[in-house]
Amino acid sequence: MELLGATLSKIETIVTELGQPAYRAKQLADWIYKKGAPDFAAMTNLSAEFRLRLGECCALSRSQVITRSPSPDGTTKFLLEERDGERIEAVLLPYSERVTVCVSTQVGCAAGCKFCATATGGFVRNLTAGEIVDQVLTLQAEGGRRVTNVVFMGMGEPLLNYDEVLSAIRLLNTQVGIAMRKMTISTVGITPMIHRLQDENLQLTLAISLHAADDETRREIIPIAAKYSIPALVAACRNYANVTGRRVTYEYLLLAGENDSAVDAMRLAKLLIGTLCNVNLIPYNSVYGKAYKRPSASTVNAFRAVLEEYGIEVTQRFERGHSISAACGQLRAASD
Numbered sequence: 663m664e665l666l667g668a669t670l671s672k673i674e675t676i677v678t679e680l681g682q683p684a685y686r687a688k689q690l691a692d693w694i695y696k697k698g699a700p701d702f703a704a705m706t707n708l709s710a711e712f713r714l715r716l717g718e719c720c721a722l723s724r725s726q727v728i729t730r731s732p733s734p735d736g737t738t739k740f741l742l743e744e745r746d747g748e749r750i751e752a753v754l755l756p757y758s759e760r761v762t763v764c765v766s767t768q769v770g771c772a773a774g775c776k777f778c779a780t781a782t783g784g785f786v787r788n789l790t791a792g793e794i795v796d797q798v799l800t801l802q803a804e805g806g807r808r809v810t811n812v813v814f815m816g817m818g819e820p821l822l823n824y825d826e827v828l829s830a831i832r833l834l835n836t837q838v839g840i841a842m843r844k845m846t847i848s849t850v851g852i853t854p855m856i857h858r859l860q861d862e863n864l865q866l867t868l869a870i871s872l873h874a875a876d877d878e879t880r881r882e883i884i885p886i887a888a889k890y891s892i893p894a895l896v897a898a899c900r901n902y903a904n905v906t907g908r909r910v911t912y913e914y915l916l917l918a919g920e921n922d923s924a925v926d927a928m929r930l931a932k933l934l935i936g937t938l939c940n941v942n943l944i945p946y947n948s949v950y951g952k953a954y955k956r957p958s959a960s961t962v963n964a965f966r967a968v969l970e971e972y973g974i975e976v977t978q979r980f981e982r983g984h985s986i987s988a989a990c991g992q993l994r995a996a997s998d
């Protein structure tokens with residue numbers, strides 16, 4: 663029985679089955695999720711006999727850090743190995759007032775985005791809730807500061823691994839102690855799953871990788887978008903915002919000559935006008951073997967100005983970790 667990823671009530675059942683008083687479950691959960699214990703032996707306020715029993719019937723599977731790639735800007739990318747030998751990347755971004763961890767949700771990805779490094783290797787498997795929580799615990803221990811924010815923006819498409827991602831979010835919230843509002847799911851826009859997420863009525867931030875305001879361009883750069891039209895996607899996001907009261911973030915990757923013209927900006931503005939949202943502009947980060955280019959600063963500014971003219975709130979992502987290939991779209995779990 664795997665304990666990392668188990669809910670408190672599941673842990674209670676196990677503890678009771680092992681003949682221990684129920685309050686031990688909370689102690690055990692604290693060791694796993696609050697203190698990030700690497701194994702049962704570290705749980706010193708539990709009796710030696712109980713720890714032995716746990717070791718016999720249960721597992722606490724933590725990933726192994728294979729490499730750490732620190733960047734001069736303070737960002738560190740970690741290559742982690744799971745129990746079955748699969749490798750993923752997670753990124754630690756310490757700021758003065760917050761510590762953010764960017765987690766992966768799948769080994770590889772099936773979305774096939776033309777501009778993204780993760781797409782290159784295709785899809786391998788989903789990560790479990792435990793493996794997602796592990797990334798936060800591991801990077802928290804590595805960084806030596808409490809993690810305050812979690813962004814589901816690493817490798818993989820979170821809404822194509824819905825159940826495990828939602829379990830991880832609930833564990834991070836209730837057990838690890840990360841506020842719902844400090845967690846962001848970034849999705850390529852799996853519309854039916856956005857409806858489902860809306861029904862959970864959580865205070866999460868939803869970020870949509872829109873990247874184009876017309877279906878033709880969008881489908882060219884995001885093949886999986888062929889299944890989900892922009893009008894249906896934006897309608898789902900409007901509902902999400904209405905039900906949860908949370909502003910939706912639209913991420914817009916700027917690719918020189920592809921989607922960065924004033925006409926593109928105007929289309930985007932018209933699409934989003936009157937919705938509870940903001941736009942996060944992401945100038946393209948180079949990925950080896952891809953022919954895309956980052957637009958000039960003046961093109962980015964002109965794009966931004968059009969959106970602002972329409973009263974849309976715009977932020978620009980100042981990417982970190984570029985020098986270590988840890989910026990958006992550069993994760994691919996290569997150890998070279």
Ligand code: SAH
Nearest residue numbers: 778815818819848849850871946947990991
């Ligand atoms: N699958 C999810 C989350 C992972 S990607 C999603 O699609 O949202 C996180 C963000 O980085 C997405 O907006 C993604 O489109 C963007 N991204 C991918 N490749 C990029 C690149 N080369 N440069 C900049 N951003 C990129």
